[in-house]
Amino acid sequence: MPSREPEEPEQGAEPEPLGPETLTWRFFGDWRGVLLAPWAGAMQNMHPGLGAGVEEHSRFFEERWERLFRSLYPIGGVVYDGPRAARTAREVRGYHHTIKGVDRHGRPYHALDPDTFYWAHSTFFMLTVLVADRFGPGLSEAQKRQLFEEHVRWWRMYGMSMRPVPRDWEAFQAYWERMAREVLEDNKATRDVLDVRYIAKPPALRRMPDVVWRLLRGPQARFTLWYTVGLFPPAVRERLGYRWTVRDERRLRRFGKLVHHAWKLVPRSRRFHPRARAGWEREAGLHAAGAPAVETPARNLPLPEERDWPQHYSPRV
Template sequence: MAASETIPAPSASDGRRVPMPLVYRYLGDKRFAYTLPRALSLQILHPGNAASLVQHVHGGLWAHKQRAISEMVYIAYSSRDLRSVMRTAHTHVKGVDSLGLRYHSLNPDLFFFQHATYVETLITSIEVFHRPLRREEKDELYQQCRLWYAKYDISDRAQPADYGEFVDYFDEFCQRELVVSPDVAALRHEALHPGTWFPKKVPHAAIRALLHPRAAELLNVEPGAADRAALKAFAAQTRLRAGLTPAKYRLIPAARHRPED
């Protein structure tokens, strides 16, 4: 199959044994977890998502993300039928955001945007901590991310068909939909200063350099040369440590089971 060929996402009735070798290789890696402040800083700028974090998360933003992303990774790596998990976990997450608009976390547009931040962050994590990706590899990885999304059994109406469309969708969505809502003030510091889990190990200067340009703009962060140097040094140290670590232990615990199990 050509790398640029569009792969239809499997229907809910398909088996869970789907071919996702690039997702298996990189999603569960600790280096993806290190890059997660990039995704979260975008998520808090969506008014509905920000409201859900303020109104429904208790005990710390990053403690919540540790649980939620570990579950997300487990679902991606598992061949078990876990289609009900996401719906069950998100059914109660609804309300009115700080702009007076109703939200529900299972709304396909809101749910897919949150997933899209992880896809975009996954690609960034590979290019920062592993190696540059060729365009055809990004095409192939994106198609595998569509298969990963299908495991949630959430409407894919917002999901672009290929990587080129995904880039356009993501850029347009970030420009059109992301704003500094009143809830951002309650989330900004913790999002950029992780107090727990793997992101806690990332220097603050490196986190600044990891931010998506739209998030940096809206959060009034101006990454400079020192920030970029800190990220470059942290990435080099991380690659060195990874080279000395057995493959299994380069993964977060939720990914340490075989995809075919």
């Protein structure tokens, strides 16, 4: 799919940030979303422009956990930063200015092409839907429509063209299906995301002995790939050559219910990413509206020699 140069951002009144009354606030910053990180990475990278950008401009596969956890801060901030959310969105957009080139098929790409940038945004929207619907309490059609409308407000924060945004939830479903069937590709960036056989220990398990992690890593990788495949649209599974049976679907639904009920035992203060938690606490009056944003800890920063690169979120911490 050819990629155009980025269009001029739409001008107008400052967009209205999302707030605690929204379903997006309730589910997007939830730590259960980390379960869907391979799903989101694969769905994004299957887009020709996104996949090429990752292959040519990213060190994601050398620093998976660090990149994932630091990216959650600015991306989450577009949802949870309240009065400063539009500024956070402009910062996120700015990280993508230099990500452009020509892929191995001779197709030009630019990360700020509205169609490309919207595809990434649509995967975050659908991640929110899946967290709530497959690993949470479930969603009615009315709630899915509400989340769709909220994702449009979320998109407006970036100041990007509204041209690629479907008109309603039904049109979005047609868009999602068309992308899965006609646009997404099997490529190296996608396969690399799905290959977690040798992934490093996640930060939460840093005290686990290395030998124990090596024993667990293989089964964990197979299980992660299995449920990730189950969450793909059927056309994506077919493109990537995976099978999915009725029995697999029943098992995935049982796993989702287990996660949902186990999550009720987690204290509310521990359910959300720090940037999301800061938003909830600000709305509860525990922090001033102008308090500094919560930033990633130093352990997640890029390599020292890369911290001033324009494509990196790299706060002075």
